[in-house]
Amino acid sequence: MAEIVIRNLCKQFGAFTAVRSSSFKIEDGEFFMLLGPSGCGKTTTLRMIAGLELPTSGEIWIDGEEVGQKPASERDIAFVFQMFALYPHMNVRRNISYPLVSQGMPRSQVRARVGEIARILGIEGILDRPVGGLSGGDRQRVALGRAIVRNPKAFMMDEPLGALDAEFREHMSQELRALHDRMGATTVYVTHDQLEAMQMGDKIVVMNHGVVEQFGTPRDIYDKPATMFVADFIGSPAMNFLHFHGAVRPGADRVSVHHQALPIPAAREAFEGDIVYGVRPEFIRLSDSAGYRGRVRAAEYLGTTQIVTIETPNGEAKARIPSDQPARPGDMVGLAFEGATVTLFDAQSGRALRSELNEGVLAHG
Amino acid sequence: MSGYSITEPTPRQKWIAGTLVVLYALITILPLLWIIATGFKSPADAIAYPPKVVFDPTLEGYVNLFTTRSRATPEALEAMGPPETWYDGIVRQYGMVISGPSRYGERFLNSVVIGFGSTFLSVFLGTLAAYAFSRFKVPLKDDLLFFILSTRMMPPIAVAIPIFLMFRTLGLSDTHLGMILLYTAVNISLAVWLLKGFIDEIPREYEEAALIDGYTRFQAFYKVVLPQAATGIASTAIFCLIFAWNEYAFAVLLTSGQAQTAPPFIPTIIGVGKDWPAVAAGATLFLLPVMVFTILLRKHLLRGITFGAVRK
Numbered sequence: 239m240a241e242i243v244i245r246n247l248c249k250q251f252g253a254f255t256a257v258r259s260s261s262f263k264i265e266d267g268e269f270f271m272l273l274g275p276s277g278c279g280k281t282t283t284l285r286m287i288a289g290l291e292l293p294t295s296g297e298i299w300i301d302g303e304e305v306g307q308k309p310a311s312e313r314d315i316a317f318v319f320q321m322f323a324l325y326p327h328m329n330v331r332r333n334i335s336y337p338l339v340s341q342g343m344p345r346s347q348v349r350a351r352v353g354e355i356a357r358i359l360g361i362e363g364i365l366d367r368p369v370g371g372l373s374g375g376d377r378q379r380v381a382l383g384r385a386i387v388r389n390p391k392a393f394m395m396d397e398p399l400g401a402l403d404a405e406f407r408e409h410m411s412q413e414l415r416a417l418h419d420r421m422g423a424t425t426v427y428v429t430h431d432q433l434e435a436m437q438m439g440d441k442i443v444v445m446n447h448g449v450v451e452q453f454g455t456p457r458d459i460y461d462k463p464a465t466m467f468v469a470d471f472i473g474s475p476a477m478n479f480l481h482f483h484g485a486v487r488p489g490a491d492r493v494s495v496h497h498q499a500l501p502i503p504a505a506r507e508a509f510e511g512d513i514v515y516g517v518r519p520e521f522i523r524l525s526d527s528a529g530y531r532g533r534v535r536a537a538e539y540l541g542t543t544q545i546v547t548i549e550t551p552n553g554e555a556k557a558r559i560p561s562d563q564p565a566r567p568g569d570m571v572g573l574a575f576e577g578a579t580v581t582l583f584d585a586q587s588g589r590a591l592r593s594e595l596n597e598g599v600l601a602h603g
Numbered sequence: 604m605s606g607y608s609i610t611e612p613t614p615r616q617k618w619i620a621g622t623l624v625v626l627y628a629l630i631t632i633l634p635l636l637w638i639i640a641t642g643f644k645s646p647a648d649a650i651a652y653p654p655k656v657v658f659d660p661t662l663e664g665y666v667n668l669f670t671t672r673s674r675a676t677p678e679a680l681e682a683m684g685p686p687e688t689w690y691d692g693i694v695r696q697y698g699m700v701i702s703g704p705s706r707y708g709e710r711f712l713n714s715v716v717i718g719f720g721s722t723f724l725s726v727f728l729g730t731l732a733a734y735a736f737s738r739f740k741v742p743l744k745d746d747l748l749f750f751i752l753s754t755r756m757m758p759p760i761a762v763a764i765p766i767f768l769m770f771r772t773l774g775l776s777d778t779h780l781g782m783i784l785l786y787t788a789v790n791i792s793l794a795v796w797l798l799k800g801f802i803d804e805i806p807r808e809y810e811e812a813a814l815i816d817g818y819t820r821f822q823a824f825y826k827v828v829l830p831q832a833a834t835g836i837a838s839t840a841i842f843c844l845i846f847a848w849n850e851y852a853f854a855v856l857l858t859s860g861q862a863q864t865a866p867p868f869i870p871t872i873i874g875v876g877k878d879w880p881a882v883a884a885g886a887t888l889f890l891l892p893v894m895v896f897t898i899l900l901r902k903h904l905l906r907g908i909t910f911g912a913v914r915k
Contacts (some may be wrong), residue, residue, distance in 0.1 A: 290811050310814040317815040323808030329831040340817035384816070 239244035239390040240301030240424055241266045242287060246297035249282050249448075257281040259296070264392075264441070267422045269415065274293075275471070276430055277446040281396055284428045288394045289313045300458050307416040311340075316385035318395040322377045324384070331365040334383040341388070355383045374402045378410055392424040399434065403585065411438055411546045426459040436460065444468045452597060460592050462596035463581060464590035469516050475499045475545060480552035481585060485510035491577065496551040501577025503595040512585035515552070521546065521576035522557035524565060528572030537565045548573065622853045623869075635890075636737040641883035649879040664880025668707050668872065671698040679785035707885060715780045715892065716779055717864055718848040721786035725843045726836055728787070730802075734824060736795070737802040748799075751792045756793025759789045760852045771858055776804075782854070786847040793846075794839050801830065801835025841896065848893050865889050 242264040243352030247484045249257040257279040264270045272280040285291040287298055292459070305313050314459055324333050354360045357427045359379045364372065369380060378398065386394055399407045415438050418425055429435050432479070435442050443463065444451045444459060444467070452464040463469035468520045469477040481493045486509050492499040495515055502515075524546070532550035544561040547554060555573070565571065582591040592600055609872050617745065643660040672694055675683075680700070686692040694701050736744060766785065767776075776782030805828060812824035828913055829836075855867040869885040 288815060290814065309819075310811070311817045315815065318810045319811065319812065321806060322810055323806065323812040325809060325812070325827060340822075353721035363876075388816075490693060560755075 241299075242270075242392060243297075243299040244283070244301070244422060247283065247286060247298065248294045249279070249291060250284060250294045255284070255448055257293075260443075260445070260449060260450045262443050262450075262453045262602050264424060264426060267400075267424055268419050269425045269438060269440045269473050270426045270446065271435040271442040272426060272542075273432060273435040273439075273442050273471075274430065274445035274451075278445040280430075280445050282426045283445070283463060284394050284396055284426055287392075287426060288315055288317050290317075297595040301542040301590040303395050305436075311498070314390050314578065315387075315392045316388060316390040317392055318381050318385050318393065318398045320380040320397040320400045322401070324377060324380055326369060327369050329366055330380050330383075333369060333380055334387050337384060337388045351387060352383075352541060355387045357385075358420075359383050374408055376409060378567065381404050382414075386417075386421065386423070390423075392426065392497045395425065395427045397429055398427075399429075407434075414438065416555055433474070436472070441584065444449065444471060458599050461579065462590075462599040463516070464596070464600055466514060466516070466590075468582045469581065469583070469590075473518060475556045475558075476500055477581075478522070478553075478555040479583075480517070480550060480555065481512065482552050483517060484543050485514055486513065486582060486591065493582065496530065498532060500575055500580075502580045503578050503593040504580060505582070506592040506594065506597050509582075510582060513591075514583040516581040516583055516590075517555075518574050518579060519556045521579045522573045523576075524557065524559055524560075524575040525574040526572050528574040530575075531570055532574045534567050534569045534571055536567070584600075614902035621877075638688040638883045639887050642880055642887045644880050644883075646878060646880055649883070650877070659899045661915075662690070662694070663693050664878070664884035666693050667878050667881040668884045669705055670694070670701045671705050673702045674698060675700045684715065702708045707872075709867070710863055710865045711888065713779065713858075713862055714848060714866075714889070716781045717786065717862065718844055718892075719782040720779070720789060722840055722844040724787045725785060725790035726798075726840050729796045729798050730793055730829075730832065730836060732791075733802050734828065736799050738782065738807065750798075751795050754788075754792045763853065763856055766853070768857060777858050777863075779862045781851050782858065782862055782864070785853060785857070786850060790843040790846055794843060797839045797842070798832065798835050802830050805831045836905045837900040841900055841903075844896060845893060 244263070245261050245582055247257055247260045248255070260279075260283060272283060272424060274280045286306075287300075289305070289308060289312075293306050293414065296306065297304055300313060300315070310317075325336065328336070334355060335348045335352050338351060343351075352365070353362070356365055359382060361376060363381050363384065364380075366377060372380065372484055378401075381398070381521050382514065395414075398412055400412055411434060426437075427438065435452045439456055442456055442459050443453045447469050452468045454462075459468060460472055463472065463477065466479065470479075480495060482493075484491055484494055486502070486505045486507075488505055488508055490505045492504060493513070493515065494500075494504055500515060530550070532548040532555065535549050535554070536547045538545040538547075539561055542561060543558050544563075544565065546557045546559055548557060550573065557573070559565065578595065581596060582593065583589065584591060590596055590600065642664045643662070644658050645661050645663055648658045649656050650684070660888075670690070675698060677698065680695060680698065683700070686695050693700060698807070733835075735741060736748060741747065769786075770776045770781055773781075775784070791843065801881075809827045809831065810823040813827045814820065849866065850864075851866040853862045858867065860866065869882060869889065872881050872885060
């Protein structure tokens with residue numbers, strides 16, 4: 239098992255830059271998520287760590303060794319592909335034993351090891367079946383078996399649940415997480431599904447356009463987004479952005495938005511210009527006494543809660559409120575904000591302004 | 604009352620389709636059957652008019668195919684005593700004696716060596732080239748592929764004269780090596796293009812999985828890619844073999860004594876007394892290897908011909 243350190247990693251394909259100057263650190267035994275929209279460079283980053291692509295520049299350290307230019311076969315890592323990539327001309331047993339055969343392990347030992355892995359994954363019954371007729375879940379388990387059989391330093395997983403249907407994905411993600419907790423292996427997991435990343439990851443890197451936008455625990459990334467992109471990408475519905483022009487002084491705990499003083503966590507930097515007031519839907523309450531008002535446009539009923547879309551003077555906002563609270567389209571309502579959870583952004587650059595809430599996160603981010 | 608699906612043919616449609624297929628098969632197979640039958644006719648039956656469908660089968664054609672014979676006087680035949688073998692007997696009915704083996708066996712063997720040799724070389728080089736074109740960044744890849752294809756844009760025989768001169772200068776005329784190289788050169792563009800299509804269809808993840816599992820690029824190629832490409836390789840091999848096996852024009856032009864293949868040899872049999880049964884026997888035997896090869900690989904061939912027609 240190993241710690242993985244990425245330093246200033248860059249990858250260019252011709253004139254196209256897939257990854258630009260990424261740096262982050264994956265602790266030993268961590269379940270680490272690379273999250274971002276498609277084309278953001280997360281898969282390229284994973285493939286560089288695995289050795290399937292060579293970086294244009296930068297360093298990759300696995301277990302204290304710089305492996306950036308080494309071939310995949312010498313890195314001692316395992317890779318689970320989205321389409322599983324089980325060798326179609328071999329049966330399950332041979333698929334799982336293939337990495338051991340390449341090491342020249344004696345036949346009897348291979349057999350014992352494959353049996354042990356099959357027991358862990360619950361696939362003893364299908365060992366002698368061809369891989370062609372297996373269900374998606376069993377293919378996934380065989381692919382995992384082939385990955386863990388060798389006790390590699392780390393696991394790379396490229397959207398391993400992407401090919402499964404939604405119902406089964408839930409089940410498999412729990413199985414994966416349980417397997418990880420049991421083996422304690424460093425795992426790097428690529429996904430575009432923010433829910434999956436939040437559910438399973440110890441840490442998340444959010445990437446966009448080849449750049450690391452933020453790196454931290456799921457809670458930090460959700461509560462203290464470093465950029466507007468992260469705030470928008472994580473959470474469903476996404477964080478609300480109320481655009482206004484104004485100024486904020488260090489120590490202030492209010493900002494003036496549309497003639498109303500809205501609460502913020504104590505500011506730690508001065509800023510003047512176009513600002514975005516970012517607040518998550520669950521931290522907006524409808525309150526008749528509130529001065530900041532808007533008109534209800536729609537309400538989506540979700541069982542215990544409802545999502546109410548409100549037209550405000552500074553743009554559209556969605557609030558998640560209890561479903562027993564009345565909110566009819568056309569109503570004028572007052573909006574109250576949970577000030578301690580708010581993040582202000584520089585509208586131009588998308589960068590979060592430092593405050594009491596996020597200064598700890600932004601300092602090392 | 605039973606209903607039929609609109610996508611499934613009705614029994615009547617199936618019956619019509621079946622009849623058409625059988626008719627078509629009969630029409631195409633008839634000349635082949637005629638040749639096989641002629642091989643077992645006597646020379647007189649072979650040219651009888653109206654043509655004989657029912658006849659006394661004889662192996663005369665095959666005996667004549669494999670032997671050279673000379674005429675002997677009745678006295679000489681008398682002096683020799685009774686024929687020692689069945690084929691001696693057949694020959695003596697016509698007042699002839701066997702004076703030695705013909706060159707058919709030799710020519711046939713040349714065809715085998717040259718046909719299979721060039722097929723192996725085309726497929727071997729074609730697979731490696733197709734893999735490289737499919738997987739690696741090759742400078743000027745598209746231009747190179749077009750250049751390779753362009754070698755098929757004229758009939759190969761159009762360059763017969765330069766090739767003839769080149770072969771003479773290089774000492775490749777009438778050699779097995781020369782013919783193998785020539786047929787390989789003609790077939791390789793087909794092989795590269797066909798195989799590239801097949802290899803493109805094999806997901807890269809298989810090799811990448813093998814690389815991660817600790818195998819080298821070459822090991823990944825022959826342990827993972829080759830078994831996956833077996834179908835493509837088999838159908839490509841059939842196409843290459845059929846061309847090299849049947850090729851006539853270059854064989855006439857470039858071979859004579861040493862490396863002559865069967866196609867230019869078979870017609871020369873006619874010269875010896877209008878011996879149609881022997882010609883037919885030679886053609887029949889000549890068909891066999893390609894037939895066997897095709898039957899052995901027919902499952903792959905079917906997949907190869909319909910390849911790309913249906914997406915999985």
